[in-house]
Amino acid sequence: MKRRDFIKLAGSSAVIATSGTAVEARQSHPASPDAIGMLYDSTLCVGCQACVVKCKEVNHMAPNPEGEAQWEMNSQLSPYALNVIRRYDSGDGSVKDREQDGFAYIKRQCMHCVDPNCVSVCPVSAMTKDPVTGIVSNDPDICTGCRYCMVACPYNVPKYEYHDPFGQIQKCELCNQPGVERISNGLLPGCVEVCPTGAIIFGKRDELLAEAKRRLAMNAGDTYNYPRETLTAGREHEKAIPEYFPKVYGEHEGGGTQVLVLAGLPHEKLGLPDLPDQSYGARSETIQHTLYQGMILPFAALMGLTYLTRKNMFQADDAAEDDKDNRQNSHQNKHQNKHQNDKGNGGHHE
Amino acid sequence: MSDHANIRPLGGRLLTKPVIFFSFFALLCVIVIFKRLILGLEDVTNLNGGYPWGIWIGFDLLVGTGFACGGWALAWLVYVFNKGEYHPLVRPALLASLFGYALGGLSIMMDMGRWWNLPYFYIPGYFNANSVLFETAACMTVYILVLVMEFAPAMLERFGLKIPLRVLNKFLFAVIALGALLPTMHQSSMGSLFVSAGHKIHPLWQSWEFLPVFSLLGALIMGCSIVIFEGALVTAGLKQRVPDERPLMNRLTAFIQVLVGMFIILRLHAVNISHKWAYVFEGDIYSWLFIAELALIAWPVIFIKRIRKNGPLLFMAAVSLLVGAAMYRIDLSIVAYHPGDGYQYFPSIEEVLLSFGLVAIEIVAYILLIKLLPILPGAATTNRINEFNRAEQG
Numbered sequence: 001m002k003r004r005d006f007i008k009l010a011g012s013s014a015v016i017a018t019s020g021t022a023v024e025a026r027q028s029h030p031a032s033p034d035a036i037g038m039l040y041d042s043t044l045c046v047g048c049q050a051c052v053v054k055c056k057e058v059n060h061m062a063p064n065p066e067g068e069a070q071w072e073m074n075s076q077l078s079p080y081a082l083n084v085i086r087r088y089d090s091g092d093g094s095v096k097d098r099e100q101d102g103f104a105y106i107k108r109q110c111m112h113c114v115d116p117n118c119v120s121v122c123p124v125s126a127m128t129k130d131p132v133t134g135i136v137s138n139d140p141d142i143c144t145g146c147r148y149c150m151v152a153c154p155y156n157v158p159k160y161e162y163h164d165p166f167g168q169i170q171k172c173e174l175c176n177q178p179g180v181e182r183i184s185n186g187l188l189p190g191c192v193e194v195c196p197t198g199a200i201i202f203g204k205r206d207e208l209l210a211e212a213k214r215r216l217a218m219n220a221g222d223t224y225n226y227p228r229e230t231l232t233a234g235r236e237h238e239k240a241i242p243e244y245f246p247k248v249y250g251e252h253e254g255g256g257t258q259v260l261v262l263a264g265l266p267h268e269k270l271g272l273p274d275l276p277d278q279s280y281g282a283r284s285e286t287i288q289h290t291l292y293q294g295m296i297l298p299f300a301a302l303m304g305l306t307y308l309t310r311k312n313m314f315q316a317d318d319a320a321e322d323d324k325d326n327r328q329n330s331h332q333n334k335h336q337n338k339h340q341n342d343k344g345n346g347g348h349h350e
Numbered sequence: 351m352s353d354h355a356n357i358r359p360l361g362g363r364l365l366t367k368p369v370i371f372f373s374f375f376a377l378l379c380v381i382v383i384f385k386r387l388i389l390g391l392e393d394v395t396n397l398n399g400g401y402p403w404g405i406w407i408g409f410d411l412l413v414g415t416g417f418a419c420g421g422w423a424l425a426w427l428v429y430v431f432n433k434g435e436y437h438p439l440v441r442p443a444l445l446a447s448l449f450g451y452a453l454g455g456l457s458i459m460m461d462m463g464r465w466w467n468l469p470y471f472y473i474p475g476y477f478n479a480n481s482v483l484f485e486t487a488a489c490m491t492v493y494i495l496v497l498v499m500e501f502a503p504a505m506l507e508r509f510g511l512k513i514p515l516r517v518l519n520k521f522l523f524a525v526i527a528l529g530a531l532l533p534t535m536h537q538s539s540m541g542s543l544f545v546s547a548g549h550k551i552h553p554l555w556q557s558w559e560f561l562p563v564f565s566l567l568g569a570l571i572m573g574c575s576i577v578i579f580e581g582a583l584v585t586a587g588l589k590q591r592v593p594d595e596r597p598l599m600n601r602l603t604a605f606i607q608v609l610v611g612m613f614i615i616l617r618l619h620a621v622n623i624s625h626k627w628a629y630v631f632e633g634d635i636y637s638w639l640f641i642a643e644l645a646l647i648a649w650p651v652i653f654i655k656r657i658r659k660n661g662p663l664l665f666m667a668a669v670s671l672l673v674g675a676a677m678y679r680i681d682l683s684i685v686a687y688h689p690g691d692g693y694q695y696f697p698s699i700e701e702v703l704l705s706f707g708l709v710a711i712e713i714v715a716y717i718l719l720i721k722l723l724p725i726l727p728g729a730a731t732t733n734r735i736n737e738f739n740r741a742e743q744g
C-alpha cells in the first residue's frame with residue numbers, strides 16, 4: 001500500500017470513528033402509561049395449581065403428554081404449559097417463605113417485559129409488544145422459528161413445538177391472543193380469575209407497582225386486606241403481613257416487567273435472575289446502531305475498499321501481463337518491468 | 351483477469367476412495383435432512399426449551415462459515431493490501447468459502463422451525479434491523495451471491511464463455527470490494543448475537559461489546575489458517591501435480607501472528623477490566639477451556655520461527671489455530687451457554703451426522719470441482735511464484 005492510499009484509508013477510518021461515536025446508547029423503553037400487568041405475591045400462593053389448570057383450559061392446551069398428566073408442579077414451561085408453579089425447597093422445608101429450612105412457590109410465565117429482549121432480537125418482527133397494553137405476543141404466520149427469542153429471553157419463556165414439523169412458538173400472551181381475547185373483552189386473565197388467595201392479581205402496571213410498594217412498606221405481623229382478582233374487585237381477605245424480601249421484582253429488572261413479583265426470600269432463589277436495569281436487547285441494539293446507523297459506516301468502508309480494490313486489481317492485471325511478456329522474452333527485462341509496475345500504470349486494458 | 355491464465359482443471363479419475371467415503375456421509379446427511387423435514391426437529395435433535403440452539407448453529411453456522419473465511423482473508427491480502435503474490439491461492443479459497451457459506455446457510459434453514467416464513471427476512475416492514483440475527487442472515491445472503499460472482503470466472507473460463515466473462519471482469523472490482531466488506535459485518539455479528547443472551551453466557555465468554563471484536567479476529571485467524579490447511583492438504587493429496595506454496599504460506603503466518611496477538615491481548619484485557627480473573631483461576635472446566643483456547647492459538651505464534659522451517663509443523667500449527675478459534679465459538683454458543691432452570695444439552699447422533707455430512711458434502715464437491723474446473727494453479731506456476739519471491743527479496 002502506498003502512502004497516498006494509506007492516507008485515504010486513514011481518512012475513511014476517521015469518518016468511521018466519528019460517525020461511530022455520534023450514536024447514543026439506546027435507552028430503555030419506558031412503560032406505556034396504559035400498560036397492564038399482574039402482581040404475583042409468592043407469600044400468598046398456596047401452590048394449589050388452579051391457575052395452571054385454568055391456563056391450559058383457556059389456551060386450549062393438551063395435558064402435558066411428556067410429563068405427568070395435568071399437574072405441572074415443578075415442571076418447566078413447555079409448549080403445553082404457558083404457566084407453571086414451581087416449588088423452592090431448602091433443608092427440612094418446614095416454614096413457608098423462608099430461605100433456610102423453608103419452602104416457597106413461584107409462578108413462572110411470560111413477564112411481559114417493558115423493554116422485551118424477545119422483541120428486540122426477533123429478526124422478522126413476529127414477536128411484538130402492544131404499544132398500549134404492553135402485551136408481548138407472537139405471530140406464527142410470520143415467525144421463522146429461528147428461536148433467537150428463546151436465546152434472548154432472560155426467563156426462558158418462549159417455547160418451541162419441536163415435536164411438530166410445523167410447530168410454532170408458544171408463550172403466555174396474557175390471554176389476549178386471537179381466539180381468546182379475554183382482556184379485550186373485559187375479562188380477567190384465566191389464572192387471575194381462579195386464584196383463591198389473590199396471589200396473582202390483574203390491573204394497570206403503575207397501580208400494581210404502588211400496591212406492591214405499599215405491602216413492602218407495612219410492618220410484618222400487621223393485618224392487611226389483601227385484594228383478589230383486581231385492586232378494586234371488592235373481594236378482599238384479611239391476612240397478616242409476612243416478612244417480605246424488600247424488592248419489587250420487575251420494577252427495574254432488565255428494563256422492568258409488567259408482571260411484578262413479591263416474595264419472602266431473594267428472587268434469585270426462585271429462579272428470577274438478578275438483571276441489570278438496561279435490558280440486554282437495548283445493549284445489543286446500541287452496538288448494532290453504533291455500527292450500522294444509516295449504513296454510513298459500512299458505506300464509507302465500502303467506498304474505501306472499492307477504491308483500493310480497483311487500483312490494486314488493475315495493477316495486478318498489468319503485472320500479470322508484464323509477467324507473461326517476461327516469460328515470452330525468456331525472462332529478459334524482468335526487473336525493468338517490475339520497476340515500471342512499481343511506478344504504477346493504473347489504466348485498465350483488455 | 352489474465353493472472354489466472356496458468357490455472358487449469360486437474361482432470362483425473364473422479365470416483366476415488368476418499369470421494370466414495372465422504373459421499374457415504376453426504377448421503378446420511380441428506381437422509382437426516384429429510385427426516386427433519388418430515389418428522390420435525392424433536393426426532394433428530396436434542397434441542398429443548400432451554401437450549402434452542404445446538405451444534406447446527408454453534409458448529410455449522412459459526413464454525414462452518416468461520417472456516418469459510420479463506421476467500422475473504424485472501425481478498426484483503428490480494429486486493430486491499432496489494433499482496434499480489436497470494437493470487438494463486440484465491441480461487442481454491444473462494445471455492446471452499448462458497449461451499450462453507452452455502453452449507454452454513456443450508457444448516458440454518460434446517461434449524462429454522464418455520465423455514466417457509468424465511469422470506470420475511472428480506473421483506474421491508476417485517477425485517478427488524480435491531481436484530482443481530484437479521485444483520486447476520488441478510489449480510490450472509492448477499493455475501494453468498496458475491497462469492498458466486500467472484501467464482502463465476504472459473505466457470506465461464508471452463509465453458510469458454512468469453513463475452514459474459516469480459517462483462518463480469520468490468521465490474522468485478524466492485525464485487526470484490528463488497529466481498530471484502532461483508533464478512534467484516536456478519537462475522538463480527540456472530541459474536542454480537544450473544545450479547546442479548548446476557549447472563550446466560552458464562553462470564554468468561556460474555557464479553558459484551560468485545561464480542562463482535564473477538565468474533566471478527568477469530569474469523570480472520572480461521573480464514574488465514576484454513577488457507578494454509580487446505581493448501582497443505584491439496585499439495586499432499588495431489589503430490590507433485592501442484593506447486594509447493596510453502597514460501598507463501600510462511601508469509602501468511604506473519605499476518606496470523608498479528609491477529610493472534612491482538613486476540614489474546616484483548617481477551618485478557620476484557621477479563622481484566624471486568625475483574626473476572628477469579629473465573630480464570632477457578633480451576634473448573636470453564637477456566638480450563640478458556641486457557642486451552644488461548645494456548646491452542648498461542649503456541650504457533652510463540653514458535654513461529656521453527657514452524658516456518660518445518661512443513662508438517664506448519665500444518666499442525668494451522669490445525670491448532672483452527673481448533674482454538676473454533677473452540678472459542680462453540681464454547682460461546684453452546685458450552686458456556688447456561689439457560690438455568692435445570693436444562694441440559696448434548697447433541698444427538700443425527701445432529702452430528704448432519705453436521706459431519708455437510709462437511710463431507712463440501713469435501714466431495716471440492717475434490718470433484720478442482721478436477722473439473724480451472725481452480726488450482728498448475729505446476730507451471732511454480733516458477734512464477736519463485737520468481738516473484740526472488741524479485742521481492744532481490
Ligand code: SF4
Binds near residue numbers: 112152155156158
Ligand atoms: S419474559 Fe421473555 S418472552 Fe416474555 S416479554 Fe420478557 S423477554 Fe419476552
Ligand code: SF4
Binds near residue numbers: 118147
Ligand atoms: S422464533 Fe419466531 S418469534 Fe422467536 S425470534 Fe425467531 S422469528 Fe421471532
Ligand code: SF4
Binds near residue numbers: 189
Ligand atoms: S395470563 Fe393467561 S396465558 Fe398467561 S399465565 Fe395467566 S392464564 Fe396463562
